[in-house]
Amino acid sequence: xxxxxxxxxxxxxxxxxxxxxxxxxxxxxxxxxxxxxxxxxxxxxxxxxxxxxxxxxxxxxxxxxxxxxxxxxxxxxxxxxxxxxxxxxxxxxxxxxxxxxxxxxxxxxxxxxxxxxxxxxxxxxxxxxxxxxxxxxxxxxxxxxxxxxxxxxxxxxxxxxxxxxxxxxxxxxxxxxxxxxxxxxxxxxxxxxxxxxxxxxxxxxxxxxxxxxxxxxxxxxxxxxxxxxxxxxxxxxxxxxxxxxxxxxxxxxxxxxxxxxxxxxxxxxxxxxxxxxxxxxxxxxxxxxxxxxxxxxxxxxxxxxxxx
Numbered sequence: 001x002x003x004x005x006x007x008x009x010x011x012x013x014x015x016x017x018x019x020x021x022x023x024x025x026x027x028x029x030x031x032x033x034x035x036x037x038x039x040x041x042x043x044x045x046x047x048x049x050x051x052x053x054x055x056x057x058x059x060x061x062x063x064x065x066x067x068x069x070x071x072x073x074x075x076x077x078x079x080x081x082x083x084x085x086x087x088x089x090x091x092x093x094x095x096x097x098x099x100x101x102x103x104x105x106x107x108x109x110x111x112x113x114x115x116x117x118x119x120x121x122x123x124x125x126x127x128x129x130x131x132x133x134x135x136x137x138x139x140x141x142x143x144x145x146x147x148x149x150x151x152x153x154x155x156x157x158x159x160x161x162x163x164x165x166x167x168x169x170x171x172x173x174x175x176x177x178x179x180x181x182x183x184x185x186x187x188x189x190x191x192x193x194x195x196x197x198x199x200x201x202x203x204x205x206x207x208x209x210x211x212x213x214x215x216x217x218x219x220x221x222x223x224x225x226x227x228x229x230x231x232x233x234x235x236x237x238x239x240x241x242x243x244x245x246x247x248x249x250x251x252x253x254x255x256x257x258x259x260x261x262x263x264x265x266x267x268x269x270x271x272x273x274x275x276x277x278x279x280x281x282x283x284x285x286x287x288x289x290x291x292x293x294x295x296x297x298x299x300x301x302x303x304x305x306x307x308x
Contacts (some may be wrong), residue, residue, distance in 0.1 A: 021256055023152040024249040028265040031246040033272025036108045038234045038242070039100070045231040048100035050223055052272035055090055058239035063202035063248070072197040083189055084203035091183025091247075092208025097215075098176035106169020112270045114173035116149045121181035122263035129185060138260055141302040145267030148295025152274055154288045184259040191255030201248055264300060271296045 042051045051167045067073045076084075119142045126132040183204075190200040216223075253262040271293050278285055 016170040017077055021253060024253045025262075025265060025268075025285035028246050028250045028253065028262075029268040030272050031241050032265060032278060033269040035238060035242045036270075036273055038237055039103055040108065041234040042100070042238070043104060045227045046224065047216070047221045047237075048097060048104075049219065050221050051235065052093070052096050052100070052212045053209055053216055053223075055096075055239045055243065056205050056212070056237055058236070059092075059243040060202060060205040060209055062240065062244050063205055064199060066244070066248075067196070067198040067202045069286065071196050071199050073202055076195070076199070076203075080190075080193065080195060081203065083186055083193070084200060085184035085207045086211075087183050087200070088207030089178045089211045090186065091242050092205050092243075093211040093215075095176050095183060096208075097212065098179065098215040102169045102172035102176060104169075105165045105172065107166075108168060108272050109173050110153075110170055111173045112273065113149055113153050114170055115177050115180075116146050116270070117174070117269055118177050118181055118184075118266040119260065119263040121178060122184055122259040123186045125181055126188070128258045130188065132258060132260070134260060137139075137302050140263065142267075143266060144299030144302065148292040148297075148299060149267060149270050151292030151295060152270060152287045154292070155286065164237045181259070181263070183252055184263060187251045188252050188259050190214055190251075197248060197251045197255065201244075201251055203245070205247075251289055267269070267296055 010072060042048070045051055046054075064073060099111065102114075123134055123138060123142060127134055187200065187204075190197075249266065253265075273291070274289060
């Protein structure tokens, strides 16, 4: 198989895999479950604003290449670009800026726990802005998931003293979660407008990168490239897997099942993070973790398998 055929084969096989909602859900949760630890390696590099610009510059290029294989992403009216812009500003700029700041002030466990509220934000947003009726199973599943994550991180949370830095980190994480949810709701608007996920994501990533670049230039941040190889390796992982693949899958899922149910990936991803830590880092498993995982999986089953 020559290079051209291999290139075309990738863009043929990937959409087929994305046909399964279960595959999309596990893909998002699995990738994002690994990114909490990976982001820590980014903190030893340039200013977070600069890292975010680098990350989404790579992601934007890749997503446009993907979109161009099947669609015409440059033929959309200004009204569509208005939605693209705010989705990008919320999902791919402000959300990440506050997340990086939060991880500078507080342990990743606290930040991950705050992000479990994404499902609650999404439920309220879908109900308020799209008048979408929510079944009891959605609320019950979300509640079980949040309780489960609380059990998983109970030891770490109990050991976190009420220092000002931790309180600041928690506040920043809650703000990041709010903007992430706002971007999710706008991605559902793109679905209603029948905009392909690859097109809306490409433009949203471009505008998010642009907003962050402007903020970095205003604050006179330095754009240099003299950083350890681990920084660039983790940056590529975050750009390709944590952004292009994971968000492409997530926004597809939002269009199919709604932001309130797709947002449950924020509940399952900490569970994936725990499993990876046990396998790769020999982390000790406590009874609280097992109880928490049971709650999360139960809430997941209730939320995703209930009848429409």
